[in-house]
Amino acid sequence: MTTRIDTRFAQLKREGRAAFVTFVMAGDPDLATSLQVLKALPAAGADIIEIGMPFTDPMADGPSIQAAGLRALHAGTTLHKTLDLVRDFRKDDAATPVVLMGYYNPIYIYGVDAFLADAKAAGVDGLIIVDLPPEEDAELCIPAMKAGLNFIRLATPTTDEKRLPAVLANTSGFVYYVSITGITGSASADSAAVGAAVARIKRHTDLPVCVGFGIRTPEGARAIAAQADGAVVGTALIDALQKTLDADNRATASTVGAVADLVAALAAGVRGAEQAAE
Amino acid sequence: MNQILPNSFRSGPDERGHFGIFGGRFVAETLMPLILDLEKAYAAAKNDPAFRAEMDGYLKHYVGRPSPLYFAERMTEHFGGAKIYFKREDLNHTGAHKVNNVLGQIMLARRMGKQRIIAETGAGMHGVATATLCAKFGLDCVVYMGAVDVERQQPNVLRMKALGAEVRPVTSGANTLKDAMNEALRDWVTNVHDTFYCIGTVAGPHPYPMMVRDFQAVIGQEVREQIQQLEGRLPDSLIACIGGGSNAMGLFHPFLDDSGVAIYGVEAAGHGLSKLHAASIAGGKPGVLHGNRTYLLMDPDGQIEEAHSISAGLDYPGIGPEHAWLHDVGRVNFLSATDTEALDAFKLCCRLEGIIPALEPAHALAKVADLAPILPKDHLMVLNMSGRGDKDLASVAEHLGGKF
Numbered sequence: 001m002t003t004r005i006d007t008r009f010a011q012l013k014r015e016g017r018a019a020f021v022t023f024v025m026a027g028d029p030d031l032a033t034s035l036q037v038l039k040a041l042p043a044a045g046a047d048i049i050e051i052g053m054p055f056t057d058p059m060a061d062g063p064s065i066q067a068a069g070l071r072a073l074h075a076g077t078t079l080h081k082t083l084d085l086v087r088d089f090r091k092d093d094a095a096t097p098v099v100l101m102g103y104y105n106p107i108y109i110y111g112v113d114a115f116l117a118d119a120k121a122a123g124v125d126g127l128i129i130v131d132l133p134p135e136e137d138a139e140l141c142i143p144a145m146k147a148g149l150n151f152i153r154l155a156t157p158t159t160d161e162k163r164l165p166a167v168l169a170n171t172s173g174f175v176y177y178v179s180i181t182g183i184t185g186s187a188s189a190d191s192a193a194v195g196a197a198v199a200r201i202k203r204h205t206d207l208p209v210c211v212g213f214g215i216r217t218p219e220g221a222r223a224i225a226a227q228a229d230g231a232v233v234g235t236a237l238i239d240a241l242q243k244t245l246d247a248d249n250r251a252t253a254s255t256v257g258a259v260a261d262l263v264a265a266l267a268a269g270v271r272g273a274e275q276a277a278e
Numbered sequence: 279m280n281q282i283l284p285n286s287f288r289s290g291p292d293e294r295g296h297f298g299i300f301g302g303r304f305v306a307e308t309l310m311p312l313i314l315d316l317e318k319a320y321a322a323a324k325n326d327p328a329f330r331a332e333m334d335g336y337l338k339h340y341v342g343r344p345s346p347l348y349f350a351e352r353m354t355e356h357f358g359g360a361k362i363y364f365k366r367e368d369l370n371h372t373g374a375h376k377v378n379n380v381l382g383q384i385m386l387a388r389r390m391g392k393q394r395i396i397a398e399t400g401a402g403m404h405g406v407a408t409a410t411l412c413a414k415f416g417l418d419c420v421v422y423m424g425a426v427d428v429e430r431q432q433p434n435v436l437r438m439k440a441l442g443a444e445v446r447p448v449t450s451g452a453n454t455l456k457d458a459m460n461e462a463l464r465d466w467v468t469n470v471h472d473t474f475y476c477i478g479t480v481a482g483p484h485p486y487p488m489m490v491r492d493f494q495a496v497i498g499q500e501v502r503e504q505i506q507q508l509e510g511r512l513p514d515s516l517i518a519c520i521g522g523g524s525n526a527m528g529l530f531h532p533f534l535d536d537s538g539v540a541i542y543g544v545e546a547a548g549h550g551l552s553k554l555h556a557a558s559i560a561g562g563k564p565g566v567l568h569g570n571r572t573y574l575l576m577d578p579d580g581q582i583e584e585a586h587s588i589s590a591g592l593d594y595p596g597i598g599p600e601h602a603w604l605h606d607v608g609r610v611n612f613l614s615a616t617d618t619e620a621l622d623a624f625k626l627c628c629r630l631e632g633i634i635p636a637l638e639p640a641h642a643l644a645k646v647a648d649l650a651p652i653l654p655k656d657h658l659m660v661l662n663m664s665g666r667g668d669k670d671l672a673s674v675a676e677h678l679g680g681k682f
Contacts, residue, residue, distance in 0.1 A: 056582045057456065057567060059463040060306045066450060078579040104304060105566045109580030131304040131566065135294065156308040158470055163311055181308055182468040 004097040004125045005150050005173040008047060009208045009229065018225035020045055020270040021210055022263055023101065023234030025052040025068040026085050027077025028241065033251040034072075037241070038089045040260040042096045045267025048210075049089075050128065050232065053082050053102030060130045062185035064235045067242065071249050079106045079115070083122045090123035099152060099173070101128040104140065112140055116147035126150035126173045134166045141170050154178050155201055157193075164204050174208040174230065175201055182213065185235030189214035195227035218269030225273035233266055287534035287609050290600060295484020295570075298606060300599035303483040305569045308467045317485045319390050324492070329385065336381055337496065340414070341371050343378075345497075347504035347660070352630040353646075360515070360653035362646060363508075364633070364663040365501055367525065372410050374403040374636065374665030375497060375525045380476060382493035384411040387474035394418045394469065397476045398462040400427055400455035400521065401591035401638065402434025403665055404478030409443035419443040422461045424454035427590045433669050452584040455521075455594045459568055479522025480598035483569030487598050494528025501660055502532055509658055515540040517649070518662035519642040520612070521556070521592035523601045525664035534609060542649070543601060544642045546587035547614035556585035558597045559605050559612040567595075572602040588617035588677065589637035591665075615644035621677060623647060624667065628682070636665035637674070 012019050022041050027034050041049055054069035054077050061069070086098055100119065107115050107129070119127075127144055134141075134153070141151040150173030158181060159167050168175065177197060179189035189211065198209045211224050212232030224231040240262045244255040290297040303313060323329040337343040346369065350362045367375035380397075387395060395417050399405030405421040412419035421438055425447040428435055438445050451457035466475045480487045480494070498516075505513050516533060518526035520543040533539045548555035555561060558573040565574040567582055575583040575595035585595040604610040615623075623643035627635045635643060642661055650659060667674070675682070 059460050106580035130306050133310045135303050154307045158308050158311045181470050183464045
């Protein structure tokens with residue numbers, strides 16, 4: 001099975017550059033603005049789009065993404081509406097991979113089989129579910145693979161050599177290396193340590209390795225992109241979006257442009273990176 | 279359809295931490311290696327006679343165990359039915375059952391070489407117990423507490439501070455226990471290398487529900503011996519309040535295979551089950567939160583709903599996974615008591631027994647008021663008096679308009 005994610009990484013490999021992966025929250029600050037933001041991302045330089053599925057209790061996220069999730073929920077976002085958003089995005093874009101990222105409970109309540117079928121039909125390519133480690137693979141990972149969706153696993157600084165094979169076993173699409181022990185947006189990634197960690201993971205897998213948590217600037221993105229197959233930026237984009245909102249957390253005329261401008265700057269950083277020899 | 283019942287109700291969890299479909303290890307990868315380490319360390323400690331002996335020593339000389347099993351004579355006369363005993367966990371050092379579990383976990387943290395302890399707390403009793411044992415063993419202690427709970431449980435905030443703990447008020451979500459647990463998990467993910475998370479109830483990822491249960495089971499084990507001495511037989515029924523459910527599990531677990539013992543868990547019905555409440559069995563359905571699958575209060579989209587209870591210790595939208603399973607297999611009967619019923623029971627207990635109960639066990643007492651009068655006089659009922667009510671006096675006074 002080849003997904004849009006596999007195709008995109010093959011294409012980037014031919015171009016000799018790393019992927020720029022953007023994270024935005026579905027329905028932040030409202031569903032209509034969120035769709036405009038999504039549509040602006042590929043043109044601004046996003047190679048892969050991660051869309052957050054809002055959840056009331058995001059235990060691995062820092063204050064920015066927590067607040068984004070609450071804004072989305074207050075605006076009436078549900079998992080069904082998140083899938084609608086992907087469907088609408090797909091009307092104009094058949095190529096950019098879309099990965100849904102979030103927590104398990106809303107999917108469990110939706111119903112695993114129904115969710116996977118609907119997600120696939122909407123044009124979703126992969127899933128990142130923070131609170132499903134390999135120990136719980138039977139829940140969603142295995143069914144997702146069978147449904148033709150990539151299940152992208154998080155590897156972390158605490159994932160040691162012994163555990164890495166188990167983490168990688170049912171991973172597909174790419175490996176998401178969490179560059180810090182901590183929550184999203186809380187600390188800066190150290191590119192030297194990241195390089196060593198990516199090399200360690202690559203000894204165990206042929207999958208692309210993307211790095212996230214702690215990348216905020218074009219320089220940071222460039223440094224990470226030189227060490228990995230992709231750099232993920234989330235909190236910085238959410239912060240840029242949040243700064244444009246009015247006092248009632250409503251979108252303003254500058255909201256979509258602010259996100260697109262930062263994506264363009266970060267994408268230039270990623271494209272400026274020279275990739276480490278493989 | 280007949281459900282296939284297990285040979286024993288006491289054999290769970292399985293090696294992956296499941297009680298039926300409940301439990302499990304739904305945590306971020308960052309935490310997973312530590313949780314596996316913890317499981318190994320606990321298994322080794324459990325089988326180490328020196329660990330057990332040291333713990334028994336502290337339970338006796340520091341906590342003050344065994345706690346009495348007290349015949350509540352006037353309460354019994356008042357209801358005119360079942361003979362009512364209180365298991366006096368309120369007389370433990372720190373004033374609640376929480377210390378039994380904290381002692382075990384802190385001893386384990388020391389074995390694992392962890393110097394920094396974090397905890398979440400609702401009513402503050404778990405926070406106080408954690409602060410107490412950290413002081414005793416010279417460990418750093420950070421307690422996460424919802425900002426709303428910081429307000430309504432001031433005496434316990436002061437106790438924790440006096441004991442040297444740092445209390446961090448949490449201002450996300452509804453600012454109560456659920457949010458404190460989220461914040462503690464975020465701290466743990468960030469400081470995983472040197473930090474031990476001392477969870478206060480029989481919930482969270484495996485092995486916590488099992489481990490906390492084992493540490494609390496001393497309650498039921500003592501009751502078995504004490505009631506034999508007092509009455510020459512086992513009780514006919516047990517009753518305890520349930521938020522996460524650690525005091526209840528501690529009392530229930532040693533009796534689960536005694537089919538003659540009826541078991542009642544009492545959830546907090548808040549303003550009533552059709553309004554705001556904290557009864558996750560009565561009003562929730564199975565879902566995944568805070569590392570385990572269990573009954574949760576949530577909306578149709580799977581978003582977790584805020585619980586409500588007058589009692590900060592019961593103000594949580596979930597319940598321990600083993601309780602969820604015991605409900606599904608029908609071994610434990612789950613009831614619920616409203617804020618008003620708990621307040622009435624609180625007042626009654628003060629006046630009739632000279633015991634100021636915490637608002638948490640006052641919920642269980644409220645259901646004793648329903649059950650006891652219609653039971654025969656030779657029916658032996660044991661209620662877990664899980665904590666003392668000093669911490670609640672200000673909020674009770676406010677609810678009662680200053681008139682006790």
